[in-house]
Amino acid sequence: MKNLILTLSLLFTATSFANPELKKQMQAMGTELKVISTSLQKGEINENTEASAQNLSLAILAASSELPDLIADQTVEENADLKLKYTALMFKLYGHSFDLQYALRKEDLPSAQKALTTLTDLRKEGHQFFKPPTN
């Protein structure tokens, strides 16, 4: 019973403090990444692929000025460290999204694939650390 109450209150905390703008930008990043990944799998790079990579960079930039819930819940000291960690990951992501744009513009599929893999590795790292399990 105690565990159930604890689980329910954690669930409530996680959902009630969700940051809707971050969620929106993350969803946009997911959509664009899917378009790019499908296009690379087919070996078809076109204007839509490039437009998606540009939109991906824009969504990353917008998401980087938001803060995940985890950060809002911490003490002042923990907050400073977490904000830096979040910012570092998002800026890294931003940089690699430009590598992806450049590779697509050059029609360099291996480099584009490499940049995509780096983006998905960073997604994994960011989500393991910052994404609430219920989201």
Ligand code: HEM
């Ligand atoms: C290209 C890389 C990434 C993609 C495609 C991506 C995509 C997504 C998607 C689809 C969601 C779920 C949104 C929903 O609930 O509907 C999400 C949530 C989230 N992501 Fe990412 N993500 C990426 C990288 C990152 C990184 C690097 C971080 C942290 C530094 C991060 C932090 C989060 C957080 C905190 C949430 C929960 C947002 C909320 O609902 O409050 N993501 N992401």
